[in-house]
Amino acid sequence: MKVLSFLFNSSIGRKFAMALTGIFLITFLLVHCGVNATIFFNDGGETFNEAAEFMGTNWLIRTMEIGLFIGLLWHIFQGLWLWQNNGMRRKQKYGKSAGNANSTWYSRSMGLLGTLLLLFLVLHLKHFWIVSRFTDEITSGQETLYGEMMEVFGADGLISVVVYVLGCISLSYHLLHGFQSAFQSLGINHPAYNPIIKSLGFGFSIIVPLIFAAMPLAMHLGLLQ
Amino acid sequence: MENEMKIKLKVWRQENEKAQGKFEEYDVNTNPDMSFLEMFDVLNEQLITEGKDPVAFDHDCREGICGMCSMVIDGRPHGPKGGITTCQLHMRSFNNGDTISVEPWRANSFPVIKDLSVNRSSFDRIIAAGGFVSVNTGNAVDANSILIPKETADKAFEAATCIGCGACVSACKNASAMLFVGAKVTQLALLPQGQAEREARVVAMVNQMDAEGFGACSNTGACAAECPKEIPLSVIATLNREYMKAKMNGK
Structure with missing residues (x-):
């Protein structure tokens, strides 16, 4: 294990860990978005409930869920550590700084955007993950996951909808920098691949959060049965 | 004179590494053909004449190859132009009457020696x-x-x-x-x-x-x-x- 200790004790190793866990979380987003998008079949949540049932009971998915939480926690704690640590490297701040002249605001605000995402995530897990894993509401058949979504985002769920949309906006900006930054941290920067990474990253960062944001909006506005 | 240019400088003054620094304001008569460092030479002549402490700043070759000059000008290292060092920056990049802020490189690993000069x-x-x-x-x-x-x-x-x-x-x-x-x-x-x-x-x-x-x-x-x-x-x-x-x- 000594060979991997650099992941925890060097600046480059820590960024390498951020990149690996980040790309892992990106693949999770893709699956999560794909499964949830089945609500747009507008079949009263039938397909979605079936997919949710499969994701909740399949042993492979359940095992990967453990990996997902390890990756997520690693990304969160390492990210917070870097944010705090990097912030101490310039004790005397500039009187006048022109950050926008050389970089984007969101690339300089990954710690803040990540923290907003974390706050959103706490609420999100409380809404759906805890209900489906730690209560018998869904397993006992009293309620379906789709029904749960309808309840959270329905007519009385304006605050939840607003929080979720803000969460998606944070996610979009976090990804706009994070997606391509992960490849740079892994040492992948080459004129032949850069355009693919850039355009793929841009598309992903806009489309995936947009689909996610459309879910609570569609439910709140009564566009889904 | 047509070529005359008056600017206001906000310069970071700091006695030594431990001292508390602050911005000081100076009026400088310059002209568009002067380099940024020549403008500082003029300011320092002025300060010496007035019996004040001249501004310490790093410089050596003044042709962009030695890497000594190190000023953050209006929030940007080496000033507003891309691909040049401070010594290659000229006053024609600014307008008559501008207020320009000048600070040292700021990083814990680059402690200030004096004013704009840092230890690299x-x-x-x-x-x-x-x-x-x-x-x-x-x-x-x-x-x-x-x-x-x-x-x-x-x-x-x-x-x-x-x-x-x-x-x-x-x-x-x-x-x-x-x-x-x-x-x-x-x-x-x-x-x-x-x-x-x-x-x-x-x-x-x-x-x-x-x-x-x-x-x-x-x-x-x-x-x-x-x-x-x-x-x-x-x-x-x-x-x-x-x-x-x-x-x-x-x-």
């Missing part, structure tokens, strides 16, 4: 840790005895143009030295002379960089955007790759 010996210690090649002494080797493809030589030269001024550190929100270290590691990793110490070098230089208190890289790209020699961000990717490879090999 942390860079020297990174180079001493591994930024060199070991060669036998004796007669100089014939220039063409080791063949290097033109493309490789060009890439190595692109990285070698780094003058070690520290603008990358001063521009980075984390005060990271990754562009500087990346340039040195890339240059030597590309050339046959750098192969013997390749893995040991990158590990030693990164260890020193971390020990000096520079931050980690957030890939914002600010360093490359402000680099007077336009060193590309790809040298940081190369540094990451070289470091990972060395670590995976148990170095």
Whole structure:
């Protein structure tokens, strides 16, 4: 294990860990978005409930869920550590700084955007993950996951909808920098691949959060049965 | 006179490393053809005449190759123009009546010596840790005895143009030295002379960089955007790759 200790004790190793866990979380987003998008079949949540049932009971998915939480926690704690640590490297701040002249605001605000995402995530897990894993509401058949979504985002769920949309906006900006930054941290920067990474990253960062944001909006506005 | 130009300078004054610094305002009569450092010479003449302490600032070659000049002008290292050092900046880049703020490089690893002059010996210690090649002494080797493809030589030269001024550190929100270290590691990793110490070098230089208190890289790209020699961000990717490879090999 000594060979991997650099992941925890060097600046480059820590960024390498951020990149690996980040790309892992990106693949999770893709699956999560794909499964949830089945609500747009507008079949009263039938397909979605079936997919949710499969994701909740399949042993492979359940095992990967453990990996997902390890990756997520690693990304969160390492990210917070870097944010705090990097912030101490310039004790005397500039009187006048022109950050926008050389970089984007969101690339300089990954710690803040990540923290907003974390706050959103706490609420999100409380809404759906805890209900489906730690209560018998869904397993006992009293309620379906789709029904749960309808309840959270329905007519009385304006605050939840607003929080979720803000969460998606944070996610979009976090990804706009994070997606391509992960490849740079892994040492992948080459004129032949850069355009693919850039355009793929841009598309992903806009489309995936947009689909996610459309879910609570569609439910709140009564566009889904 | 038509060419006359009056500006207001807000300059950071700090007695020494430990002292509390503050901005002081000065009116300077200059002209558009003066370089930024010549304008400072005029200010210092003025201060000396008034019996005041002149502003300390670093400079040497005044032609953009030594890497000594180090001013953050209106929030940007080496001023508002891209691809030049402070000494290559001219007053024609500003307007008559402008207020210009001038600060030193700010990073814990670059302590202020006095006013605008900072101590960059942390860079020297990174180079001493591994930024060199070991060669036998004796007669100089014939220039063409080791063949290097033109493309490789060009890439190595692109990285070698780094003058070690520290603008990358001063521009980075984390005060990271990754562009500087990346340039040195890339240059030597590309050339046959750098192969013997390749893995040991990158590990030693990164260890020193971390020990000096520079931050980690957030890939914002600010360093490359402000680099007077336009060193590309790809040298940081190369540094990451070289470091990972060395670590995976148990170095």
